[in-house]
Amino acid sequence: MAPQAASLVDLLDQLIGTGVVLSGEVTICLAGVDLVTVKLRALIATVEGESGEMGRE
Template identity: 60%
Template sequence: MSVETYTTTATEPSLVDLLDRLLGKGVVITGDVVISLAEVDLVRIQLSAVIGSVRKEMGMYD
């Protein structure tokens, strides 16, 4: 009688791998902040950010 052992590892990407993929392709982040009083908007801020790799834009990224 023989016993076989199989080991499986999860292929979940690490945080560094995810950041590398996001920066390689680029990310757009948007958000809205509204401050209101008695259902009257007093302040509205719209935020947008584009995050990408500098190396890619300068032609250094293969």
């Protein structure tokens, strides 16, 4: 089971290293009338690669 955990960690490291955008939308409606709409867009990335270029090592 350890190889699966390592490959999952490698996948997450690659995704976060390059950046991931998460987006979603939830709407609560009653009798065909929208009561609440929540929209989400999040960017998840590291700044480690860019910090070297900015002189913050």
